[in-house]
Amino acid sequence: MNPNADPDSPQRLWKMGRVTLQRETAHRGGKTVIVIKDFGTHLPVTVIETIAKRVRAACGCGGTVRDKRIEIQGDQPAKIRAVLEAEGFEVKGVK
Numbered sequence: 001m002n003p004n005a006d007p008d009s010p011q012r013l014w015k016m017g018r019v020t021l022q023r024e025t026a027h028r029g030g031k032t033v034i035v036i037k038d039f040g041t042h043l044p045v046t047v048i049e050t051i052a053k054r055v056r057a058a059c060g061c062g063g064t065v066r067d068k069r070i071e072i073q074g075d076q077p078a079k080i081r082a083v084l085e086a087e088g089f090e091v092k093g094v095k
Contacts, residue, residue, distance in 0.1 A: 019036050
């Protein structure tokens with residue numbers, strides 16, 4: 001654990017694990033959405049909502065949490081990957 005990490009960071013309390021990025025356009029009027037899924041079952045929804053807030057702020061776009069999945073508007077997988085890796089996740093999926 002990084003001692004210089006943000007004290008409000010969820011990784012101070014939880015082992016983050018692995019997540020998957022997936023690009024979706026179906027049923028969204030042709031708009032692209034990046035879905036972050038496969039969060040560990042031990043992570044509560046409040047931690048996922050905190051991570052979603054940080055990803056939205058870093059990308060400067062909207063998004064939501066549905067069924068332990070984060071949906072981020074726009075096609076910015078590199079920024080999303082950087083934020084998730086900084087939070088302590090191993091990221092698979094969209095490059």
